[in-house]
Amino acid sequence: MTDHAPPGLSLGPGPEFDLIREMLARWGHRAVGVGDDAAVLDVPRGDKLVVSVDAAIDGRHFKRDWLGAREIGYRSVTAALSDLAAMAAHPLGILVALELPEARRAALADLADGIADAVDAVATRILGGNITASDRLGLTTTVLGSAFAPLTRSGLEPGHSIYVTGRFGGPGAAVGAWTSGRMPTPEQRERFARPVARIRESLWLADHGATAAIDVSDGLAADLEHLARASAVGIDADLSLLPLTPGVIDHIAAAASGEEYELVIGSRVSMDTREFERRFGIPLTEIGHATSRDGAVQFRRGHERVAKPEGYDHFSR
Amino acid sequence: MTDHAPPGLSLGPGPEFDLIREMLARWGHRAVGVGDDAAVLDVPRGDKLVVSVDAAIDGRHFKRDWLGAREIGYRSVTAALSDLAAMAAHPLGILVALELPEARRAALADLADGIADAVDAVATRILGGNITASDRLGLTTTVLGSAFAPLTRSGLEPGHSIYVTGRFGGPGAAVGAWTSGRMPTPEQRERFARPVARIRESLWLADHGATAAIDVSDGLAADLEHLARASAVGIDADLSLLPLTPGVIDHIAAAASGEEYELVIGSRVSMDTREFERRFGIPLTEIGHATSRDGAVQFRRGHERVAKPEGYDHFSR
Numbered sequence: 001m002t003d004h005a006p007p008g009l010s011l012g013p014g015p016e017f018d019l020i021r022e023m024l025a026r027w028g029h030r031a032v033g034v035g036d037d038a039a040v041l042d043v044p045r046g047d048k049l050v051v052s053v054d055a056a057i058d059g060r061h062f063k064r065d066w067l068g069a070r071e072i073g074y075r076s077v078t079a080a081l082s083d084l085a086a087m088a089a090h091p092l093g094i095l096v097a098l099e100l101p102e103a104r105r106a107a108l109a110d111l112a113d114g115i116a117d118a119v120d121a122v123a124t125r126i127l128g129g130n131i132t133a134s135d136r137l138g139l140t141t142t143v144l145g146s147a148f149a150p151l152t153r154s155g156l157e158p159g160h161s162i163y164v165t166g167r168f169g170g171p172g173a174a175v176g177a178w179t180s181g182r183m184p185t186p187e188q189r190e191r192f193a194r195p196v197a198r199i200r201e202s203l204w205l206a207d208h209g210a211t212a213a214i215d216v217s218d219g220l221a222a223d224l225e226h227l228a229r230a231s232a233v234g235i236d237a238d239l240s241l242l243p244l245t246p247g248v249i250d251h252i253a254a255a256a257s258g259e260e261y262e263l264v265i266g267s268r269v270s271m272d273t274r275e276f277e278r279r280f281g282i283p284l285t286e287i288g289h290a291t292s293r294d295g296a297v298q299f300r301r302g303h304e305r306v307a308k309p310e311g312y313d314h315f316s317r
Numbered sequence: 318m319t320d321h322a323p324p325g326l327s328l329g330p331g332p333e334f335d336l337i338r339e340m341l342a343r344w345g346h347r348a349v350g351v352g353d354d355a356a357v358l359d360v361p362r363g364d365k366l367v368v369s370v371d372a373a374i375d376g377r378h379f380k381r382d383w384l385g386a387r388e389i390g391y392r393s394v395t396a397a398l399s400d401l402a403a404m405a406a407h408p409l410g411i412l413v414a415l416e417l418p419e420a421r422r423a424a425l426a427d428l429a430d431g432i433a434d435a436v437d438a439v440a441t442r443i444l445g446g447n448i449t450a451s452d453r454l455g456l457t458t459t460v461l462g463s464a465f466a467p468l469t470r471s472g473l474e475p476g477h478s479i480y481v482t483g484r485f486g487g488p489g490a491a492v493g494a495w496t497s498g499r500m501p502t503p504e505q506r507e508r509f510a511r512p513v514a515r516i517r518e519s520l521w522l523a524d525h526g527a528t529a530a531i532d533v534s535d536g537l538a539a540d541l542e543h544l545a546r547a548s549a550v551g552i553d554a555d556l557s558l559l560p561l562t563p564g565v566i567d568h569i570a571a572a573a574s575g576e577e578y579e580l581v582i583g584s585r586v587s588m589d590t591r592e593f594e595r596r597f598g599i600p601l602t603e604i605g606h607a608t609s610r611d612g613a614v615q616f617r618r619g620h621e622r623v624a625k626p627e628g629y630d631h632f633s634r
Contacts, residue, residue: 036403038460045362049357051355140457142370
């Protein structure tokens with residue numbers, strides 16, 4: 001780090017200074033701190049600190065011909081911020097470590113703008129970063145938040161209702177289209193390229209009786225299993241109740257679609273789904289309930305039992 | 318993140334689970350948290366949160382034939398922790414994002430042990446992480462600390478004394494030897510492979526009158542300039558006073574040697590250097606003082622004025 005750098009933006013001498021200056025010019029007031037070896041910030045008194053790190057790598061988490069640089073910046077940071085939503089934490093800020101190939105030098109401004117978009121979407125700040133020359137584009141994002149009573153995966157009790165935010169299937173359908181040489185519909189592409197970290201929704205849900213949460217990154221079916229296992233309960237879920245992204249018709253495929261970044265929550269009380277939809281413009285839908293301790297996750301489509309929806313995977317594996 | 322994972326260790330389904338299990342087995346009690354989407358921790362009431370991120374990439378920050386995997390893990394995390402030392406912050410924990418090539422799969426245990434060594438050296442914890450398949454080995458480390466009154470680069474006033482911890486020149490001499498096809502001496506190699514994050518030293522110095530600090534990553538001469546500029550003062554430094562790593566004879570080269578991770582501090586009072594050396598086993602040496610506001614950094618060797626020592630650079634640039 002040098003005194004040219006924003007808080008925590010560490011970098012040796014060399015032409016990379018120009019890269020930092022370019023990003024700082026884009027970020028403006030969003031980059032805050034004292035320009036020192038590390039950034040210094042306050043955690044609200046009585047709150048816990050909530051932290052997580054997430055990487056998005058070209059060729060593994062996205063492909064260049066699918067997304068523009070601004071979308072890549074936005075999506076990478078949003079995916080990391082989604083972990084704060086899963087904990088019902090208020091964002092305190094992010095740190096971004098960027099690996100930038102020389103050949104993609106011209107994409108820096110758009111990447112910086114996309115990072116700024118993600119930060120603006122949840123009204124947070126950039127507390128530091130790092131740039132390294134690389135053979136491929138990559139963003140590693142650390143997210144910091146605070147919460148008085150974080151939601152966890154282990155807070156689900158038998159009898160609790162299971163709700164999901166939003167509509168499912170878009171990202172899976174988009175990746176499916178691209179990998180088959182087709183173009184996804186605009187709605188499906190948008191759900192892949194511009195997911196939303198459900199921070200405001202999560203804070204509202206935690207205030208209205210939610211006791212457990214997880215964000216959907218591996219696919220709803222897989223993440224329901226994670227939730228059940230962490231809480232040592234079973235779950236009975238009717239996938240036919242799942243709201244679908246326009247153009248998606250298969251509820252089973254939608255339950256296998258990953259990187260949705262919607263929330264699954266458990267609640268001991270009935271939620272006012274109409275008020276939620278009015279407030280946030282997306283549905284909140286009860287899809288099932290938790291069953292006895294150490295039960296399994298039972299997937300249904302109406303009255304029909306179905307096998308666990310599988311199939312979503314990182315495209316590059 | 319899944320429920321198999323430790324706090325914040327996020328990973329999709331697949332064989333990478335085995336990688337996580339292997340690291341967790343190595344880390345044991347050092348990996349702490351609730352195994353959720355993010356780790357949850359306390360910041361001491363009244364303290365500021367101090368955060369920074371740093372990346373170490375194969376071929377750029379180290380070479381495989383110079384260091385073993387355990388040293389790579391240790392050195393990468395220690396370099397990041399050094400930013401907490403520069404702020405006189407107590408470590409709260411680290412998050413590690415690892416990029417691991419398939420061909421280096423067998424190095425994982427040693428990398429994990431090296432990360433554990435670095436964490437043990439400053440008595441902190443692993444709060445989360447991420448693993449991604451990659452073409453080259455890389456570690457991005459986020460460090461979290463807390464401090465009631467962090468030291469900064471801007472706390473230097475005219476008349477303050479400038480001290481340095483430790484002995485200089487080892488890492489530069491080691492890199493110089495390797496890049497010339499020679500072997501460094503054991504002491505020089507050790508200083509490159511096993512730097513120390515001067516956390517305990519920094520806390521003691523802050524308690525005994527230090528008001529400004531920076532860690533030496535770009536070379537002492539460059540980092541003195543950073544300190545002077547951030548504080549808007551000048552500095553007069555006599556490089557002949559600099560203690561040298563055994564085998565290093567050139568004070569000018571030692572002042573250009575980077576990645577020392579020793580501390581430069583400014584103090585309004587005279588330090589008890591004998592007590593410091595007794596306590597920490599390394600020298601604390603006064604090498605100059607701060608001069609008038611907006612002065613330049615003047616380098617001397619005894620009474621002889623010398624040009625700014627330059628030459629250290631990442632070997633790969």
